Each structure stands twice: as structure tokens, then as C-alpha cells.
Amino acid sequence: MTDTATLLGKRIIVTGAARGIGASAAKALAAAGATVTGFDISTAPIEEPPTNRPGRLTYGVCDVSSRASTTAAVDHAVAEMGGLDVLIHVAGLQRYTPAEEITDDEWDLVLGVNAKGTMIANQAAFPHLKDRGGRIVNFASAAGALGLRGCAHYAASKGAVLAWTRTIAQEWGRYGIAANAVAPGMWTPMYDTTRAGMSPEQLEAHDRGMAMMIPLGGRLGDPDADMAPVLVFLASDAARFITGQTLAVDGGLMMVR
Numbered sequence: 001m002t003d004t005a006t007l008l009g010k011r012i013i014v015t016g017a018a019r020g021i022g023a024s025a026a027k028a029l030a031a032a033g034a035t036v037t038g039f040d041i042s043t044a045p046i047e048e049p050p051t052n053r054p055g056r057l058t059y060g061v062c063d064v065s066s067r068a069s070t071t072a073a074v075d076h077a078v079a080e081m082g083g084l085d086v087l088i089h090v091a092g093l094q095r096y097t098p099a100e101e102i103t104d105d106e107w108d109l110v111l112g113v114n115a116k117g118t119m120i121a122n123q124a125a126f127p128h129l130k131d132r133g134g135r136i137v138n139f140a141s142a143a144g145a146l147g148l149r150g151c152a153h154y155a156a157s158k159g160a161v162l163a164w165t166r167t168i169a170q171e172w173g174r175y176g177i178a179a180n181a182v183a184p185g186m187w188t189p190m191y192d193t194t195r196a197g198m199s200p201e202q203l204e205a206h207d208r209g210m211a212m213m214i215p216l217g218g219r220l221g222d223p224d225a226d227m228a229p230v231l232v233f234l235a236s237d238a239a240r241f242i243t244g245q246t247l248a249v250d251g252g253l254m255m256v257r
Contacts, residue, residue, distance in 0.1 A: 133176025185250025
């Protein structure tokens with residue numbers, strides 16, 4: 001029987017791969033046997049040194065809010081890898097501003113990266129997936145389904161990602177392209193920045209609330225142990241018949257709320 005969970009021979013692009021969930025995902029996918037190109041807007045890490053594992057991981061720079069940058073980066077990566085089987089679109093940003101204080105510029109920034117960036121990255125991958133089929137995994141958030149105080153523009157952008165993903169799952173399914181969204185609840189450098197801005201009293205209250213809201217462990221998950229294995233599965237042929245879904249990987253946070 002064929003091992004449908006293997007990533008041997010898969011060609012995968014990961015955006016937002018310089019740190020956090022994206023970095024964890026890129027390394028895990030390569031360790032599972034895939035040829036992976038990781039992109040980020042910041043200076044990319046150096047190419048991963050060869051190991052005894054069958055996969056390969058290289059990096060490049062790409063601004064997902066720019067169609068020219070993204071299309072050129074994806075086309076180059078596909079040419080280097082000899083094709084494309086999976087796009088995992090992690091790149092995004094978050095800003096904390098009360099709804100009544102959000103400016104046009106800040107709205108455009110957050111929606112431009114998170115919502116428009118998702119559209120651009122998916123469209124850049126589409127021509128390379130159209131003839132052979134493949135997978136798209138877009139990163140959404142519980143905020144897109146439930147809202148998030150102090151982050152109305154972020155919540156709106158992630159709601160758009162959810163709707164976009166469900167729609168392309170319907171439109172592109174005829175090409176054999178499966179599209180799903182994940183809503184992660186992970187402890188990342190972005191979360192560390194958020195925590196650093198809290199007073200000791202706020203941090204204590206926050207942690208107490210998280211302990212009540214997350215049934216599994218009472219805190220956000222670990223990207224390596226809790227998120228990366230899910231992405232390996234979604235990139236594999238074992239997930240070929242799953243599409244249009246939003247998978248919350250958050251210890252039950254979205255379920256409880």
C-alpha cells in the first residue's frame with residue numbers, strides 16, 4: 001500500500017518563512033522529504049545545510065502585498081524546483097488599534113498584506129497547479145470567525161481569507177486543487193511582542209484567561225510540535241479529499257469561545 005502521508009517528491013512554497021510558524025513549517029516539510037522554497041519580506045535565512053534527510057530547503061525574499069514581487073518569486077521558485085505541488089501561505093501581520101482609531105493607512109496596510117496578499121499569492125501559484133492539481137493552505141485566524149477586540153482590521157482581513165479560501169475551493173476544485181484554511185493558536189514571536197507590551201497585572205489576567213479558554217494545556221501551542229505536523233498532513237496525499245475547510249489548531253480555543 002502506498003504511503004500517502006509522505007512528502008517525497010513534493011515541491012512546496014511557504015510564505016512568511018523567516019520566523020515563527022512559517023519557519024517551523026518550512027523546516028518540518030523539508031524534513032518530511034519535500035523540496036521547499038521559503039519566502040519572507042525580511043532578509044531570508046541562509047540556505048539550510050545538507051542533512052541525511054531527503055528534503056531540501058532554500059529561501060528567498062518576497063513581498064506578498066506586491067503582485068510583481070510575488071509572481072516573480074513564485075515563478076522563479078517553481079522553475080528551480082521543477083514544478084509546484086503545494087502553497088502554504090503563512091505571511092501576515094497584526095496591529096492593535098481600537099476600532100474607532102484605525103486610520104485609512106493602517107487599514108490598507110493590514111488588509112493589503114493579509115487579504116490582498118492571500119489573493120496575490122494564491123493567484124501566483126494557480127497557473128502552476130492548474131494542470132496537475134495540488135494543495136493550497138491559507139492562514140486565517142479565529143479572529144476572522146469570532147472578531148477580536150482591538151484588532152478589527154486584522155479580524156476583517158482574516159474573515160476575508162476564510163471567505164476567499166472557501167470560494168477558490170469551489171472554483172478551482174475542477175482543476176484538482178484543494179484549498180483549506182487553518183486557524184492557529186500558537187506561541188510565536190508576534191505573541192511575545194504582544195506580551196511584552198502588557199503590564200504585570202495585565203499579563204497575569206491574560207494568562208488566567210487563556211488557562212480558562214484553552215482546554216488543552218491552558219496556553220497557546222508550540223509551532224514545531226502542534227502546528228507543523230498538521231501542515232505536513234495537509235500537504236500530503238492523505239489530505240487529497242479535504243477542501244474548503246477551516247481547521248482550528250488551537251487547543252480548543254475557538255470551540256470554547
